[in-house]
Every structure is written in C-alpha cells, then in structure tokens.
Amino acid sequence: MGELIPLSIPNFEGNEQKYVNDAVAQGWVSTGGAYITRLEEMLADYLHVEDVAACQSGTSALHMALVRCGIGPGDMVIVPTLTFIAAVNPVKYQFATPVFMDCDDSLCMDPNKLEAFCAEECHLDNKGVLRHNDTNVAVKAMVVVHVFGNMCDMEAIMDIAERYHIKVIEDATEALGSHYIEGKYAGRFAGTIGDYGAYSFNGNKIITTGGGGAVVARERGETAHLRYLSTQAKDNQLYYVHNEVGFNYRMTNVQAAIGVAQMECLQRFIQRKQNNFNYYREALLEFLDIKLIDSRENTSSNCWFYGLELPIEKMNCELKDIIDELQKKYGVQTRPIWGLIHEQVPYREDLSYKIERAKYYSKRVLNIPCSTHISEKEMNCVIDSVRTILEQH
C-alpha cells in the first residue's frame, strides 16, 4: 500500500497565498475589505445574477433564506431526507417543523412525490396558503438540494412551487457551476432558479474559502437585504441603529482572499472533475453491476462528488465493510452517502412522506476520491481496489 488517496482535499495551485498575504499585510482580515467585494462580483458575473452576498457558510446562507421566507415556530418546511444534515438544521433553528421527502434516481428530491404530498396531504386555504391537512400547519417553503452537483428537476419543482405557493430555497452548496443546458432554464445555474440559492465554500467543496458560503435571491434588492442581515442588521454603521434581528454571518476578507484565488481556478476545476468523472465511468463500464450516478438530462453537472452505486444485495457484506477494506488494505479513502435525516434522533418525531428510494440509495452509494488534482494513476488504483473487493465479496 502506497500513500493514502484522500477522498477530497482542497487544491491551492493558484494565487491563494499571495492574496491571503496581501489581506493580512493590509490589516483587512475581518468582515470588511476589498476581497469580499471582489469575490461577490466574481460570483455574480459567473452566475449571471445582479448581486451575491458572501457569508460564513452554506448553513448560514440557508438559515437567512428561511428567515426571509418568514419561517418561524409552527411553520412546516419540505426538505429531503437524503442529504447532509446542514440543509435541514436551519429549519430547527427557526423552531419550524420539517417534513421529509424522498429522492428520485438522481438522489435529488422526487418531484412526483412532492406533487403528491401537496395535492393529497395538503390544501390551499382561502388566503392561498398551503396547509397540511392533519395539522393545519402552513407549508411555506421547501429546501431542495442539488446532490453531489447533480441538479434537481427544477422545471417540475418550480411548477409545483408556483401552483402551491411554496418558496423554493435551492441548496446549491455542492453545485457551484452546475447549470441547465437546454429547456426552460437553459443557461441558468443551480441556485439562481428558486427564490433563494445557497452556496458553500467549505474545505471539501469545488472551491473553498476555508469555511464560507454565499447566498443569492431572485427578487431585486433582496440579496442586499441578506447581506444586511449577515452583518448584525446595522442600519447605521456608526450609530448602532438596528431595525431587525441580525446575525454574525458575514464572510471575512481573509476567507474571501482565498475565495478570489479559487474562483480564478473554478472553470479548470470543473473541467477536471468532469474529465475524471468520465474516466471513472468508462473504466467502470466494464463492470455490469456497478455504475456512477449520472447527471440529469439537459444539465451540466459540476461533478463535485462521484457516487458509485454498488450491487449491495448481491454481496455478502455491507457498505461499511467495503469502506474499511478500501481504507485499510488499499489506502483509498471513501465515504458512505449520508444517513437518512428522518431517522436521526432530533428528527424522528417529524413527518416524512413515503421514503423509499432514499433508503435504497443510502445502503449502496459510495463516494470515491475526487480531488481536482487526483492523478490517473491514483484513479486507476481506486478502480482496481474497488474491482478486487467486489470480486471477493
């Protein structure tokens, strides 16, 4: 066994050190500074939107979006069960109630079940508010996650949202750069179609600022309001006038300095992720029983993470045995897809709606190494290790 092949590590082959040194040398390290503005401008240009607000994390972006959707105690928010828990925790921060939805074969929210839930389990009241039949609770918003960079079926989802008056918060934390290439939303990027979009620049993401995120809103002026909320809602910088309850969610200039350097590399990183995805896929085509989860038709995925679907019921082991063996015997770091959120302790009492495919995929999807600077030799090692283990089990 040679060196460890990590699952996903940051790639700092650009101007990261230079820009960070500049920020520190200038003394602009906190929530003011030119790199923050520059990063926001680069993101806005890239995403073809008017304005982007840089913040502390994808979680904080989602939290502020929920606040702006008016979500509070007693409201209901539709969320996926198969995703990282950060997409759902902000619902609890607002003391609202999540209702968990199943995924389809893209791992993203199943629009058919979403439609069925709205039509059969809810009704529009005489003020046009969607209400859950059993509890009469208002269903005001949904969080949809573009899992691993693969886009949700936004055409179906936006249509449902419009008909049932539900705000759409796109969790594009994994999907910076993913976009539609055909159809109604051709050219539109993940995060820019719904009412709000959240991005993450955490250490494992396609670009990183250490920790960090960004938020966009479709409505004119709304992104500026999110920025205001992220800086403790200061209506007057000097005289401490605050007309709302704000947060300490603003990105710092040091984080943004890293982010500007990373944005300079984004297109190259996406290209490599896509190339490596194709390399893996072609090599894996030799095995009839396993496949990489592919991106939705009419979309271009940033291919952030690679989800390998294993034929687990034909094997005499579980996913975790394979993960252990890959790590210990071959030095290949992998991870399972997430545990389903509706089965986690803090969410067990909450509603869920016909969860089936998520259970299926949670047992069999393995994430394999996908750093942007992974070598062909390393990918071959991953493929050979997986092949050997599958042949043994």
Add this chain to the structure above:
Amino acid sequence: MGELIPLSIPNFEGNEQKYVNDAVAQGWVSTGGAYITRLEEMLADYLHVEDVAACQSGTSALHMALVRCGIGPGDMVIVPTLTFIAAVNPVKYQFATPVFMDCDDSLCMDPNKLEAFCAEECHLDNKGVLRHNDTNVAVKAMVVVHVFGNMCDMEAIMDIAERYHIKVIEDATEALGSHYIEGKYAGRFAGTIGDYGAYSFNGNKIITTGGGGAVVARERGETAHLRYLSTQAKDNQLYYVHNEVGFNYRMTNVQAAIGVAQMECLQRFIQRKQNNFNYYREALLEFLDIKLIDSRENTSSNCWFYGLELPIEKMNCELKDIIDELQKKYGVQTRPIWGLIHEQVPYREDLSYKIERAKYYSKRVLNIPCSTHISEKEMNCVIDSVRTILEQH
C-alpha cells in the same frame, strides 16, 4: 490635518503571515487542523481552564451557551441594554424574550437592580424555577457583558444567580485577559466565573482571528459538548450520525493560525492598552470636567476600549457633533457608545427594568483611538483635538 488616527485596527507585528502561509501550504484551511487545537490550548492555559472551544464568533459562542442553558421559545433571559446588539440577538434566535437591565457606573449590569428585579418582579416557583410575576415566564439565564474590558461585579452577580437559580453567561467578548486581582475570585479571568463564557476575536478586538470566537463552560466536559454542537453535532465522523441539532460554528484553521500568532502577543498588547489608558487618563486629568471610565476595584482590565465621559449637558452640542468634528477637522476617528437595545425596533415591545444610568451614559460616552500600536504623538493629537473642541463648545 495629517493622517487619520483610526479608532481601533488590528496589529499584525508577529507571526501572522508565517502561520497563515503554513496553514494554506499544508492545505489545512477548514474546520480541521493543528492551529485550532493549538489556539484552544493556548487559550485554556492562559485562562486557567481545562478546555476552550474555538468557534466562528462571540455571537455563535453566546448562541450555543443559550442553547445549552435550555433557552427556547417562551423563556426569559436577563440582558443589558447598554452593549453591542450581538449580546442580545441570540436570545431572539432562540425565540426567547429578553428583559433589559440597567448599568451601573462601570457601564456593566447593575447588580442592585438585578437583585431588585428578581426579588420584586419575580418569584421562585415550587420547583425552584424563577418566574416573572406578571407573565409566569421562566427566567432561566442572564447574559452579563464586561463592557470595554471592564469587569462586571461578578461577586454580586454570582451571589444573585445562585439564590435565584439563574444561569450566568459571561459575555467576555471585549474582556480577554481582564481578571480579578483580589477577593473571592482573585486570579479568575472574565468568562471563567459564570456557567459559560464567550470570547470574540473580531477585527476590532484585543486579539483577532479576522472573525472568530471561543466559548468556555465551568462544568466538566461541557466545553467539549459545545465543540460538538459547533461541528454539526457529529456523533460519528464518517457515518453521519447526529444525535442533536448542531451548528456550523467551528473556527477554521486559517483563522486559528492568525489567532495563535496573536495569542503570542496578547500580554504585550494588554500592557500597551493599559499604558496608553494611563497616558490618556493623566493627560485628561487636567480637565476637571471629563474623565475616562475606570475599571472596577479589585480587578485588572485589559483596557480594550477607552470610554471618555463628556460633560454633555454643559455643552451646546450633541455627541455626534463632536464625533463629526473630530473626524473632519482633526482626522481623529471616534465612536459613540451603543444605542440602547431596548429602544431598537426589534426590542421595543420587550420588557425593560428601570433603565436610567444607561440612558445617561449613552448620551455622553465617546470611544477614542486605542489601537495597540498607537503612538504617543497620535495620543497627544487626540487629546489636543478633544480639548480644543471642548473649549469651543
């Protein structure tokens, strides 16, 4: 008019660039990495506590402390009205109700009024829970702020907290290094006396990590629990088991790299802040009518910010006129003390208790330049400018 004399800017005369470069070169930029652990150890050593959890901000530290005090919708939390709003907003994050308390002549919470509020406006129910008489709401916690580095009367406050069964969250965001030198708490640092203590390393603080903070708890093992909450409550790193609703509040390694370099300078910074405070004070003694707000007896303040008390009722102008004139005519950047929180839009409907001294001080306290690397020449310029303006008005 020469160069601007800023109110308070960071001082990076140490190893900041070296350590940040090291963190980026190693690729450890996110919420894992050796600098985070090192910063936590340095803080724990310095504060004489077992454990410190580094987090995103003082705000996030306070928020997690409130969560661990069990504060939720309907609970009441005692808070000061004369402080930065970040000390109070987390109460609203938990959908709890603040009750605003007055300050004494130290600008910190007045323990006499605190006692009177508990004794006259509340009662202990038969389970020993303090309840507000009029509303029967439980008063479970208080947030006390060590304003400008000057310590609250912790002897009186802890005594009241014990008798009325109220958890004490010390907001030591401005007071890293302030401590008791005599009495019951001799040697104990701000933030380590109450049940929880919150620190901030925002850009204007005595040491900075860009944005950042830390939290400590008195109870054994509790700080580790706060750290767990700050990392999305992962009970298993690989398998996505979460037994609580966590937050994305962990400090990053890049922030911590700056923090380690700053901690190496902390003692020197405090010494300079104290020396400069004394320099200002002696120069100002010549004016009978103005004074610097001094630190509490038996304590050593870190002298983070200098609060100049102006004889505003004898002057034919308001605080803001003086601030404008100092800035425009003399290039001296100053700021007013905060607007009272109970008068801000989001808090006007909440309870407040006999606010008097806070109103008095909010009209007359001016913060003057206090960076650790301010020169004697600059301080003289500040003093001369203030003197000239006072003589004119």
